[in-house]
Amino acid sequence: MDHYDLIIIGAGPAGSTLATALEGSGKRVLVIDKQEFPRDKTCAGWVTPAVMESLSIDPQHYGEGRTLQPIRCFRIGMMGQAPVxxxxxDIVSYGIRRCEFDYYLLERARCDKALGEPVRSIERDGENWVVNERWQAPLLVGAGGHFCPVARLLGDGPGSHETVVAAKEVEFRMTPEQAEACRASGDTPELWFCRDLKGYAWIFRKDNYLNIGLGREDNHKLSDHLNHFLDEMKQTGRIPSDLPGRFKGHAYLLYNHAHRPLVDDGVLLLGDAAGLAYTQSGEGIRPAIESALLAAEVIRSAGNTSADSLQPYGEAIAERFGNRAEQPDNGWQLPQWVKTPLAGTLMRSHWFTRRVVTEKWFLHQEVPPLKAALEAAY
Known part of the structure; x- marks a missing residue:
């Protein structure tokens, strides 16, 4: 049986970033993922300059042979009314394809990897965790998204009382005819809020790739809302009329709605596995990256893998992202003060949609990049 200092379940941005940030620490790391890479990962997929800086990625270098769509504008509206x-x-964000971005990050991680390996069993053996009766380590890190088996191990995984946001989306390469007919502009993602403000849809063009999706907290009506949105956008020529028939579904937790513990004895959760998606936007890439960098600092300095030794990670998350809401908030991303009869007026305001919706809720421009161990590695 192979022994490691830590085993990371999930090779997405959180898992790969943690593995890379631990280089030079003397820790022997194994990353496990049920899929081979590069793998298909449908995602609206925009990353801010702060994310690129925290990851020490040179956009010009990354864009060589990969999709990197500069974003300078946003088109925002409420369904049924004119957008602004x-x-x-300047460039405020970049559009990426997750199949490329995730593979790039994983390739940078110089550690052992077991890809195409579903987690079939996790057992406790003394001070170690044993995965698939093959690998063991005293520290198990859950970075496998909302359905991560490590989150289930802590007893608060899928099916718990948490309010889950469900989304459906599709990403495809447009034909020349579709690209010519599509009125969506690559440097201008479109955000369309549902009239009840319990979710929003998006249209995001990345060169000749088009990503369309919709997320809501009441998933039993998700398909109806999505189909209504698609019909409206087709009628106005925003998207091609002949879309692929199958939209992929996924789920995640908003930060203020999640109740998952972040640490336990020998266990630590990152990114969507921990329920760290921004409450106002549902965006999860930056929280995943930053949670990994914060975790790396704690793992490097922790005397052991007890919950007490790992608790500084939970404190660092609270300091970075704020304390989770004291009272349950059954609303979607938006604060209660927005959910008023004035919502439609606010969504027609250039000031509100720019300063509040885009720059504060989606881009988090007031939050400086997180500097951490990756600077030494790259």
């Missing part, structure tokens, strides 16, 4: 378009002038 805000030009931010």
């Amino acid at each position: 378009e805000n030009d931010h002038g």
Whole structure:
């Protein structure tokens, strides 16, 4: 049986970033994922300059042979009314394809990897965790998204009382005819909020790839809302009329709605496995990256893998992202003060959609990049 200092379940951005950030620490790391890489991962997929800086990624270098769509504008509206378009002038974000981005991050991680390996069993053996009766380590890190088996191990995984956001989306390469007919602009993602403000849809063009999706907290009506949105966008020419028939579903937790513990004896959760998606936007890439960098600092300095030794990670998450809501909030991303009869007026305001919706809720421009161990590695 192979022994490691830690085993990371999930080779997405959180898992790969943690493995890379631990280089030079003397820790022997294994990353396990049920899929081979590169793998298909449908995601709206935008990353801010702060994420690129925290990961020490040179955008020019990354864009060589990969999709990197500069974003300078946002088109925001409420369904059923005219949108507003805000030009931010400079590049405020980048569009990426997750199949490329995740593979790039995983390739940078110089550690052992077991890809195409579903987690079939996790057992406790003294001070070690044993995975698939093959690998063992005193520390098990859950970075496998909302359905991560490590989250289930802590007893608060899928099926618990948590309010889950469900989304359906599709990403495909447009034909020349579809690309010519599509009125969506690559540097201008479109955000369309549901009239009850319990979710929003998006249209995001990345060169000739088009990503369309919708997420809501009441998933039993998700398909109805999605189909209504698609019909409206087709009628206005925003998207091609001949879309692929199958949209993929996924789920995640918003930060203020999640109740999952972040640490336990020999266990630590990252990213969507921990329920760290931003409450106002549902965006999860930056929280995943930053949680991994924060975890790396704690793992490097922890005397052992007890819950007490790992608790500084939970404290660092609270300091970075704020304390989770004291009272349950059954609303979607938006604060209660927005959910008023004035919501439609606010969504027609250039100031509100730019300063609040885009720059504060989606781009988090007021939050500086997280500097951490990756600077030494790259």
